[in-house]
Structures are given as structure tokens and as C-alpha cells.
Amino acid sequence: MPSSSAGAVPEHPFYAGPDHGPFVIGEGDAAILLVHGFPGTPKEFRPLAARLAAAGWVAHGVLLPGFGREIATLPQRRGQDWLRAAAREWRALQRRYPLTALLGYSFGATIATALAARWPPACLILIAPWWRFGVPGEFLLPLLRHFIPSFAPFRRADFRDPRLRAFFADVAPDLDLDDPAVQQGVREHLTIATPVLDEMRRLGRQSLRDLTRMHVPTLILQGRDDQTVPITATRRLLQWAAGPLHYRELPGDHHLVRLETPVGERLVEAILAELAAARARQLAGVQG
Numbered sequence: 001m002p003s004s005s006a007g008a009v010p011e012h013p014f015y016a017g018p019d020h021g022p023f024v025i026g027e028g029d030a031a032i033l034l035v036h037g038f039p040g041t042p043k044e045f046r047p048l049a050a051r052l053a054a055a056g057w058v059a060h061g062v063l064l065p066g067f068g069r070e071i072a073t074l075p076q077r078r079g080q081d082w083l084r085a086a087a088r089e090w091r092a093l094q095r096r097y098p099l100t101a102l103l104g105y106s107f108g109a110t111i112a113t114a115l116a117a118r119w120p121p122a123c124l125i126l127i128a129p130w131w132r133f134g135v136p137g138e139f140l141l142p143l144l145r146h147f148i149p150s151f152a153p154f155r156r157a158d159f160r161d162p163r164l165r166a167f168f169a170d171v172a173p174d175l176d177l178d179d180p181a182v183q184q185g186v187r188e189h190l191t192i193a194t195p196v197l198d199e200m201r202r203l204g205r206q207s208l209r210d211l212t213r214m215h216v217p218t219l220i221l222q223g224r225d226d227q228t229v230p231i232t233a234t235r236r237l238l239q240w241a242a243g244p245l246h247y248r249e250l251p252g253d254h255h256l257v258r259l260e261t262p263v264g265e266r267l268v269e270a271i272l273a274e275l276a277a278a279r280a281r282q283l284a285g286v287q288g
Helices: 006-011 042-054 068-076 079-096 108-118 138-144 162-171 180-189 194-213 231-238 264-287
Strands: 023-025 030-035 057-062 099-105 123-127 218-223 245-250
Touching: 023 042, 030 042, 030 079, 030 108, 030 264, 042 057, 042 264, 057 079, 068 194, 079 099, 079 108, 079 194, 099 108, 099 264, 108 123, 108 194, 123 264, 218 231, 218 264, 231 245, 245 264
Parallel strands: 030 057, 030 099, 099 123, 123 218, 218 245
Antiparallel strands: 023 057
């Protein structure tokens, strides 16, 4: 999606706030890498990171290439760009800390799974793990990327929708969504490159293969009312996991990481319990 009139919308500074950048929160001898979703940023993890830090984990929020302030460059990015950037952060944590964990949210779960398969963590936590689009014609993306360069996800947007307004309030707070010219610009000029979707598809398929061959303690958390990653898709994903696996369904939608929701505390408790188990396993191994 590219970065107020209709013509100015593509150049508008999206994700300009400092909270969208990478972060390191906390101190201690254990670290966790947090991998954001699409088209998210580390900002979505900051409240959770504070809770993890309070529990003795150093939370590292990575910003993938082509996201955040670099969103205008996303059409030029490929899956290997995202994997290499996340791998650099992950390998650095593994060299520095004796205990490390991985957490991926939505599309970030595919990246976290790829890292876990190659450089195993003490535990892997996947929240609303995306692995496929689940729409007819998805298998045609390798062909469509050569003929349909992009599509406009907001072409039929309802600018009265509070969820849409909340999204733009986060990524472009000074964009006037009540201005008809701005609405036209959003509908016509904010696009997603088809090759980017195909790169996501490739990584999603790879995450299935990774799950079948790795034996990393894994916690999967899924919202029962999730419309972005349907619960049926996650239940199917479970069939591929070699384990050991813990799976929990929570009464929430796709935005489980937003701790202000009623289910936020239950999410935190589940994550902290999994991390405590990883620490206990490490301690038992050292003592043994």
C-alpha cells in the first residue's frame, strides 16, 4: 500500500509515528522476538511487550522491510527480504541470550515459524496464525502477478465504518476521511501489489511444511470470532503441526494482541504460562 486531496493521498506519510518503529523493552537474561502482521508494525505489540518485560523477558519488536514508514517500497519487497531481516534479529538474540522465544502474529506467524524451523527457540507462540488467503483463485496468484499489477482494497470502503476509521487513525491520524476528495484518493490510489500477495502465499505454504518437520514446543492462540484468520483455517493448520503443541481458542476476533479488549488478560496469562514453562525446561536441563 503506498504512502488532502485525491492526488496527494499516495504521498501521504503513513505510519509516521515513532511507536511504529522497532523497539527493545525490558532487561534480563531471556528474550523474545515479536514479529508483526500485515500491514502491521511493532506498535501492535507495545502493550504486550510491556507485560512481557515486567515478567523478566526482554521484548524485541522487529520491523520487517517495506512496512512502517517504508510502506511505499512494499511492492519492491519479496519474501526473502522479510525472512532475512527477521533472521538477523533472531540470530542476534540467540547469540546474546541463553533463553529465547519467538512470537508471531497473523502473517508474522509465517515468518516466526520459518525462523523456528531453522533455528529452534525455547518455545514458539503463534497468535491468529495466517497461512492462506482462503479465497477462490488463490492458486492463480503466480500467474496473476504478471497480468494484474495491483488491486485496490478500499475501492468499496465505507468511511463510516468505525473499524476502518480506527485503522486510518492509527496509520495516518491527520488524514481527513470526511473529505470527499480524500475518500476518492483512498479508493483509487491506495493499492496492494499482486506480487506481494504471491510472496505471502509462498510463505504461507512454506509454514505448513515447516510445521510438519519441527518439534518445537508451540502455543497457538486463536479468536473464535476471527474473520481475518477463520477458526476453521487454524484448526486445519493444527493437523500439520508435529508438536509438542498447546492450542487455545479465546472469545475474541483477529485483534487479540490489543490488550484493552476483554480477552486481553487471558491472552497475556496464556503467553506468560508458556514462557514460564520454557524457563522451567531450561532450568531442569541446566540442573540435569
